[in-house]
Amino acid sequence: MRSRKVLAVAGVITTWTFITYYFLLRQNPEFSFNRLTLSKKIDLLERGAKEQYEASDKLFQNLVGILRSKLDAESEIGQNAPIVAPQLEDSAGNSPIGIVGVKEIPLESSAEKGPSTVAVRTADGKPIIPVLVFACNRVSISNCLDNLIHFRPNVEQFPIIVSQDCGDEMTKKVILSYQDQLTLIEQPDQSDIYVPPKEKKFKGYYKIARHYGWALNTTFQKGYDYVIIVEDDLNVSPDFYEYFFGTYMLLKNDPSLWCISAWNDNGKVGLIDTEKPDLLYRTDFFPGLGWMLTKELWSELSVKWPKSFWDDWIRHPEQRKNRVCIRPEISRTRTFGKVGVSNGLFFDKYLKHIKLSEDFVEFTKMNLTYLQKDNYDKTFIKNVYNCPMVTYEELRRNLISLDGPVRIQYSTKEQYKRTTKLLGLMDDFKSGVPRTAYHGIVSFYYNKRRVYLAPNLNWKGYDLSWS
Known part of the structure; x- marks a missing residue:
């Protein structure tokens, strides 16, 4: 059924080309024997017919491309991936987001994913991660x-x-x-x-x-x-x-x-x-x-x-x-x-x-289940705020009598940036979030000791104005 539609479109375009050719030959006064020699007339006819054929062929190829893209999109099983609407090529022959001129990734047929997808698991069942x-x-x-x-x-x-x-x-x-x-x-x-x-x-x-x-x-x-x-x-x-x-x-x-x-x-x-x-x-x-x-x-x-x-x-x-x-x-x-x-x-x-x-x-x-949210939040945040609080000077001069991790507290943007510069940490924010932070806490190592640069325990969340 679909191939018949394509052939029908091709037939219409071909018929249109010959009708146009006939019109140029019989109706246009520019082709009168009184005004042009026979050779000039033939040259013009050939050039006009060639241009008309090329334009019709280009239109036909674009229509076929749209039909094929539509069929591919309809057969695509991976619905989670965004489908790009087919578009005609621009004057340079480029497709805005298609894969024109691209070396294709080798495909492998799959009953689950359809013929246009690659295998997503190895022979022994491991995920393929490109x-x-x-x-x-x-x-x-x-x-x-x-x-x-x-x-x-x-x-x-x-x-x-x-x-x-x-x-x-x-x-x-x-x-x-x-x-x-x-x-x-x-x-x-x-x-x-x-x-x-x-x-x-x-x-x-x-x-x-x-x-x-x-x-x-x-x-x-x-x-x-x-x-x-x-x-x-x-x-x-x-x-x-x-x-x-x-x-x-x-x-x-x-x-x-x-x-x-x-x-x-x-x-x-x-x-x-x-x-x-x-x-x-x-x-x-x-x-x-x-x-x-x-x-x-x-x-x-x-x-x-x-x-x-x-x-x-x-x-x-x-x-x-x-x-x-x-x-x-x-x-x-x-x-x-x-x-x-x-x-x-x-x-x-x-x-x-x-x-x-x-x-x-x-x-x-x-x-690695300790990294799951429920497990991590209970342990990490509790450990941070159970650490003794120290100053940068005490840390730098190694004046801390206890072994183990410690905490330096900050409460303002200026205080945070001043402390990070002293410590050699990156001091910028993106959307109010310090680099590496979790719940406002930045973890690092200093003088052979784990250190947490942390906000107050009653921290209310990131402030966009800090960016």
Whole structure:
């Protein structure tokens, strides 16, 4: 039935072409033998007919494309993934968000997901969790890819998908040199992007947001349940994959969680306990820089994805909805990308000093239920406020007689920022939330002692005016 419709459309277009040809031949006075020679007349007829045929063929191809897109959308089982309405190609032949010009991710038929989806579990039943690497014009992406491939325990379970924007040929050549060790997809919309006049210097952030939206749509529409996001300037730890595989069930079962992050914003040497690489925390602050999300979360966020500054946007209360992330004591990623759209913001002072874990922790063999909200809140908050309260000077000069963790209290924004600067912690806020904080509490290590920078016990929540 559907093929008949396509043939009918083709027949109508063909008939229209010949009628137009006849009209030009018989009715248009420009073709009078009194005004044109026979050869000129034939040339004009051929040119007109060719132009008419090309226009009709282009219309036909677009109609067929729309019909095919509609059929694919109707047969797609993964209803949680946002479906992009089919659109005609623009004058450059680009589809706004389709996969025109993209190297397809190898497909595998599945009775549950339909023929247009990939397998989401390995032969032994483990979830397939792709690593989505965002790339642009860094040829040094090879450092990131070498790292990811070297530590990858299973090619089937952790396929690497590199999504490239910018169209930089040198970078693309580097990516393709890895051949079947990864899959390359290319962001097809390379058109200029509208940026309000006052934000022209931030155009790069607009392009990044567009790229993220397209790449996550493309990947999740294949049927995956989880995706790990990595940028092209990150190195990973030996247990990077083990970390995410060990924590994905937390993300699946605890609705108060919305991401697993490999990053500790305050993970500098001297502020972390290097003897506890297995220590994990809940945090209200979205860390990014190597993180995992679910297809359900992407379905929620994709329909309102921002035009720029996606990471700040995702930290807004309207998006976070009091959900939290898991983050490690010692980072499982480390950035080497000083040069980028942020122009090295924070790099020299903080980022280049972040410690990358060198240990291999078997997270899949650990009992991580202590990180579930009910368990964690009862224990963590009680332990923090049972700690003796000290001043920064007492801590710095090691004048504390008792062993064990201590607490430094803050009550104002100014007091918090002053204390963090003295301690060497990052002092900024996003949507009122300090970096790494949970219930306003920032945990770190100092002078071989666990320290909690914490608000009053009667804390009422984050204050947006502190940003």
